[in-house]
Amino acid sequence: MGDAAWVDATAGVAGDMLLAALIDAGAAEERVRAAVASLGVPGLAVHTDTGRRGGLRCRRAHVVVPKSDHAHRHLAEILALVDGAELSAPARAAARETFTLLAEAEAAVHGTATAEVTLHEVGAHDALADVVGAVAAADDLGLLDADVVCSPLAAGSGTVRAAHGRLPVPVPAVVEIAARAGLELAGDLTGERTTPTGAALLAALARPGPFPAMTVRAVGVGGGARDTPDRPNITRLVRGTARAADAVRTGEVIVLEATVDDLDPQLWPSVLEAVRAAGAWDCWTSPIVARHGRPGHVLSAVCDEAARPAVADAVFRHTTTIGLRWSSAQRETLPRRAVTVDIRGREVSVKIARLGDGTERAKPEIADVEAVARALGVPAAEVAALALAALRSS
Numbered sequence: 001m002g003d004a005a006w007v008d009a010t011a012g013v014a015g016d017m018l019l020a021a022l023i024d025a026g027a028a029e030e031r032v033r034a035a036v037a038s039l040g041v042p043g044l045a046v047h048t049d050t051g052r053r054g055g056l057r058c059r060r061a062h063v064v065v066p067k068s069d070h071a072h073r074h075l076a077e078i079l080a081l082v083d084g085a086e087l088s089a090p091a092r093a094a095a096r097e098t099f100t101l102l103a104e105a106e107a108a109v110h111g112t113a114t115a116e117v118t119l120h121e122v123g124a125h126d127a128l129a130d131v132v133g134a135v136a137a138a139d140d141l142g143l144l145d146a147d148v149v150c151s152p153l154a155a156g157s158g159t160v161r162a163a164h165g166r167l168p169v170p171v172p173a174v175v176e177i178a179a180r181a182g183l184e185l186a187g188d189l190t191g192e193r194t195t196p197t198g199a200a201l202l203a204a205l206a207r208p209g210p211f212p213a214m215t216v217r218a219v220g221v222g223g224g225a226r227d228t229p230d231r232p233n234i235t236r237l238v239r240g241t242a243r244a245a246d247a248v249r250t251g252e253v254i255v256l257e258a259t260v261d262d263l264d265p266q267l268w269p270s271v272l273e274a275v276r277a278a279g280a281w282d283c284w285t286s287p288i289v290a291r292h293g294r295p296g297h298v299l300s301a302v303c304d305e306a307a308r309p310a311v312a313d314a315v316f317r318h319t320t321t322i323g324l325r326w327s328s329a330q331r332e333t334l335p336r337r338a339v340t341v342d343i344r345g346r347e348v349s350v351k352i353a354r355l356g357d358g359t360e361r362a363k364p365e366i367a368d369v370e371a372v373a374r375a376l377g378v379p380a381a382e383v384a385a386l387a388l389a390a391l392r393s394s
């Protein structure tokens with residue numbers, strides 16, 4: 001059964017609120033701090049404490065910004081900082097997606113080119129720490145490949161003072177991000193409740209929808225800067241284990257392919273490893289007869305849209321190809337769970353998939369089977385049979 005999470009943004013969401021909620025829900029603050037420090041911006045740091053918003057306990061995230069904080073950065077400079085940070089490939093892809101969406105929304109709103117936008121308020125040091133901290137925290141909780149669903153985002157109302165004067169609320173960048181990501185804005189709260197950074201992070205990390213059926217494991221509450229009288233100014237994050245029936249995942253995936261006929265064949269295992277490490281859920285090669293009758297391979301990788309740039313980069317870096325193609329496809333996966341069985345004091349994980357008629361199909365994880373077979377000096381087939389027998393008698 002997969003991880004699931006629900007983000008309640010009905011009272012609002014900003015980058016610091018989501019970051020605080022993720023840490024409050026169990027993400028390792030050390031890991032967040034290390035990710036922010038790895039950006040290499042001197043003096044930039046993040047820490048949290050607890051507070052109260054509208055009578056509710058919450059965690060607050062605070063960003064310490066460098067003394068001379070007048071950062072005006074183009075998207076390319078921000079992406080270069082993100083690329084240099086110590087993040088997993090999926091976390092890096094999520095951070096890149098967040099900042100790209102922010103820049104594209106700003107460009108659309110102000111009628112400029114994305115590359116020319118300077119993200120000042122919405123790209124300043126605190127947004128950098130909020131975004132990188134939030135993706136590192138989501139990664140730590142295993143949420144980057146989980147089913148993360150978000151509520152409608154609080155629209156807010158009125159006006160807010162920004163660098164270039166007063167802006168209507170919801171601010172233009174938030175409306176643009178919501179339109180691009182298909183997020184819902186709702187509610188009649190006053191003031192600015194959802195910021196561009198908060199909306200862009202949810203666009204990268206979550207899909208809009210109702211509360212997913214799950215066994216709840218933890219709740220995190222992130223507080224905003226103001227203590228609003230009408231409703232506690234908090235973002236909540238509930239995480240847990242998806243109910244088996246809800247773990248059936250259908251949706252769009254990216255299938256990326258490259259045709260390669262000039263790679264030393266001994267390198268293919270390392271290529272597959274690198275492509276998987278870059279964020280592909282699965283990848284494989286198919287033998288082909290390429291142009292001029294040359295034997296070659298088609299490298300195929302399946303990933304989500306967020307991981308596509310990192311997966312494409314890995315294909316270019318680890319193979320000899322100078323071009324690739326991708327398309328979107330529909331995917332359906334069966335609900336599955338993992339059970340660990342004991343084989344003479346050693347553990348073997350068995351994956352159990354459930355078919356539509358309720359019958360189950362069990363398969364011992366081959367890597368565990370091979371390791372135990374090596375340790376016991378018996379054939380792998382014997383360990384696999386023992387694992388299935390242990391499962392039946394458990």
Ligand SMILES: O=C([S-])c1cc(C(=O)S)c[n+]([C@@H]2O[C@H](COP(=O)(O)O)[C@@H](O)[C@H]2O)c1
Binds near residue numbers: 106121122163171
């Ligand atoms: O700086 C600019 S151009 C700016 C544009 C917009 C638009 O909606 S356009 C909004 N803002 C405001 O900046 C602060 C900070 O936002 P974060 O996302 O960094 O938290 C917020 O009040 C925005 O409404 C600035």
Ligand code: NI
Binds near residue numbers: 106109110173
């Ligand atoms: Ni703007």
